[in-house]
Amino acid sequence: MSYKKISINTAQPAKAKSRVMIIYTGGTFGMTYDSEGVLIPFDFSLILEQLPALRNLFLDITVISFDQPVDSSNIQPVHWQMIAEIIFENYKDQDGFVVLHGTDTMAFTASAISFMLPGLAKPVIFTGAQLPISEPRSDARENLITALEISSAKADGKPVVPEVCIYFDYELLRGSRSKKVESMHFDAFKSENYPSLAKAGVKIDYNYAAIRNPSDQKIGYFKNFDSNISILKLYPGINKQMVDAILQTEGLKALVLETFGSGNAPSLPWFIESLKMAIAKGVLILNISQCPGGMVLQGRYETSKSLGEIGVISGGDMTMEAAVTKLMILLGEFGIEKTRELINKPMVGEIS
Numbered sequence: 001m002s003y004k005k006i007s008i009n010t011a012q013p014a015k016a017k018s019r020v021m022i023i024y025t026g027g028t029f030g031m032t033y034d035s036e037g038v039l040i041p042f043d044f045s046l047i048l049e050q051l052p053a054l055r056n057l058f059l060d061i062t063v064i065s066f067d068q069p070v071d072s073s074n075i076q077p078v079h080w081q082m083i084a085e086i087i088f089e090n091y092k093d094q095d096g097f098v099v100l101h102g103t104d105t106m107a108f109t110a111s112a113i114s115f116m117l118p119g120l121a122k123p124v125i126f127t128g129a130q131l132p133i134s135e136p137r138s139d140a141r142e143n144l145i146t147a148l149e150i151s152s153a154k155a156d157g158k159p160v161v162p163e164v165c166i167y168f169d170y171e172l173l174r175g176s177r178s179k180k181v182e183s184m185h186f187d188a189f190k191s192e193n194y195p196s197l198a199k200a201g202v203k204i205d206y207n208y209a210a211i212r213n214p215s216d217q218k219i220g221y222f223k224n225f226d227s228n229i230s231i232l233k234l235y236p237g238i239n240k241q242m243v244d245a246i247l248q249t250e251g252l253k254a255l256v257l258e259t260f261g262s263g264n265a266p267s268l269p270w271f272i273e274s275l276k277m278a279i280a281k282g283v284l285i286l287n288i289s290q291c292p293g294g295m296v297l298q299g300r301y302e303t304s305k306s307l308g309e310i311g312v313i314s315g316g317d318m319t320m321e322a323a324v325t326k327l328m329i330l331l332g333e334f335g336i337e338k339t340r341e342l343i344n345k346p347m348v349g350e351i352s
């Protein structure tokens with residue numbers, strides 16, 4: 001897959017304060033109307049015309065644009081590899097990164113990139129928009145300007161937010177804790193189980209206690225994925241045929257079991273037996289709650305006790321998005337045995 005590179009020095013003639021790379025992948029953010037009123041991707045070299053206020057940030061900006069911008073519902077692991085590779089290769093030369101991405105799967109991509117770049121110690125700020133930048137009431141302008149400001153913010157010469165985040169609607173959230181929760185209003189993302197890392201008002205108020213301290217580790221790059229995983233969302237009335245259709249899928253290595261409340265599931269004997277058989281065949285089953293807030297506590301109720309007893313692994317307070325991407329990356333990099341060991345241990349602050 002190829003991409004275009006555009007350099008925009010918004011600081012001329014003065015010296016730029018920081019160097020930031022924008023990676024434009026697609027989504028609603030960059031849409032504009034052509035002469036026939038059809039929405040088409042925006043030409044990023046014209047960003048200063050749409051956003052003259054960018055000049056006041058005094059940044060040296062390099063834009064890498066996907067040749068073919070994608071609606072984020074079409075995002076695949078190959079796109080995650082592209083984004084991670086661009087960050088990894090340009091890491092030394094840049095102070096921070098802003099990734100412009102559709103909102104639909106932004107929480108998956110932000111989670112994936114967090115796990116793919118262990119040891120990352122510079123800001124990678126994902127943002128997008130609910131309304132295209134060409135619309136008068138668009139949220140794209142504020143989201144981009146503040147994401148750029150956060151990605152270039154330093155204190156004592158060090159980045160203020162050295163981690164992968166989502167900035168949206170005046171709030172900065174840890175990427176691997178975020179979820180898309182709203183498709184019509186501007187407050188598209190929430191992180192129920194971890195506080196916001198910053199709120200943008202008259203000034204940007206950073207929540208220093210919640211921001212991750214970077215490790216001294218050198219940045220790495222996990223590029224292998226194994227997508228032989230699935231999700232089974234429980235509902236009252238689910239039947240054996242449906243459950244077995246998933247559990248007995250050829251090649252299945254891991255399953256995210258989306259349970260009720262604090263990790264509860266039906267105690268029906270056929271259901272427990274089906275899970276038990278899959279586990280005996282080597283399938284890793286990870287218990288993640290359907291509730292966006294709170295955590296899985298296997299054994300708190302009778303309806304979750306047997307899950308722990310048969311070897312279902314508790315996913316704690318991880319989001320489904322973090323669980324799915326972490327499984328694919330751990331399986332791809334380390335195989336099933338190591339994945340079993342690592343899946344519910346924190347890698348980037350995604351689990352308490």
Ligand code: ASP
Pocket residue numbers: 026027028029070071072073101102103104105128129130
């Ligand atoms: N379908 C779009 C996407 O995720 C929606 C958006 O950008 O907000 O690419």
